[in-house]
Amino acid sequence: MTKDECKKLVLDIIADIAPDEDLSNVKPDVRLRDQLQLDSMDFLDIVMELRKRHGIEVPEKDYLQLASLDSCAEYLTPKFNALPAKG
């Protein structure tokens, strides 16, 4: 998985948990909270959906890694790539 593919998966999750938001111009280097209406419960949703959809665990100490799309990609891409192959 590339970092861009990882960002796309994160945006897919955000589209579901923040359905009123326009995600067409999310700046990858800006904190998500600074450009979208997201609160702490929404970030818990992102964590939950990563767990449910992709089997990825984000421990509480690492929540700050989900601040922006860029930091999400930095943190999550290796986790995605470490997942056992499906099938």
Added chain:
Amino acid sequence: MKPAPLPRIVITGVGLTSPNGRTLPEFRQNLLNGVAGIERIEIRYMGQQLAGVCHYDPLKYQKKKEVRVGTRAGSISIYCAREALADSGVAFEAMPKDRIGIYIGCTEHGNVETENEIYNISKFNYDTKYWSHYHNPRTVANNPAGEASLNLGTTGPAYTIGAACAAGNLGLIHATQMLRLGEVDFALCGGVSESIHTFGIFAGFKSQNALATHDDPAKASRPFDLARNGIVISEGGCLYTLERLDDALARGAKIYGEIGGYHVNSDATDYVLPNPQRQSECVRAALRRGGFEPRDIHIVNTHATATPLGDIQECEAIRAVFGEGCPDTHINNTKSYIGHAMGAAGALELAGNLPSFDDLTVHPTINVDQLDPQCALPGLVLNQPRKVAKVDTILNNSFGMLGINSTLIVKRFVP
């Protein structure tokens, strides 16, 4: 020294969603035209079941995220509250938000959300780390009222009143008390239900042999019919704006009616079986509080849910009060159209009758093909609307499990 008379309380707005109407005019029109609102829906683990479903647009007053995070009962509360406020014509934005109370009756709350989470974790081998962090705010008992206060930005008291299927009436009664005490200056009150989204309610009534069946959904809810065989479960909501009369007059509000009397009591006899004696005591106490004789009541809206025994017992209670000397008392039932909307039932059923003050027409009880002789009350309005000479009073009965009884009387407003 005589105590000062209690402030008069009036209804100045109505917001509702029922299985056969999203506004009071639409609801009323369907009640006069005999249009029921029952359909078949898929219930988890149980297959197709009869239910009353509301078809309002949640996005009229909520963002998509609010709908996703919140509950169905919360959404119904928000819709009804916003509709009631709009109908009242009050200058809401300018009102002191800490003087507005929200009092919402509920039969139950939290079953839907808990069942959903258990179903959700069943897909993950019952691992509770998949349990939603929204579970607690969704299932707290005050959720429907709390979601309404969040949406409206009101900061006065906002809570629910758990009173089984008497809860809709209790919302109005409690609001009346709070307005009279001066606790708030304006109230949004009534009842809501999301019960069709929990299989447990269906399964519970089925295990009690109290769940209606019929080939034709529109005929399924049939109180007083000899072949009635149980309850049709529905969702719905109805909230009113209540004000002290002086405040309503000062702003030139339209007045639907005035709270004329009420009473709440308990059977103290059984978990589920009604007690006709306590029911009639409740009705008599409400009449007494309002200074009415039974013959003064022009419409009695029954609670009857179409269970074989429950209908007979309510008829016994009504016969004891209105059986003789009440030639101008007309009796009807609204569940025959919309099923049993649980916590919303009392509030919705009152709303369906309020227009009678203006059109002098009593909506009938429909679906009575063969009247049960034990339910043959004098004054029962069957299958066709009845034009009457006078409607100055409406008495609304709502009863619930664990033996809670409520009677609310609304009278024509006379300055």
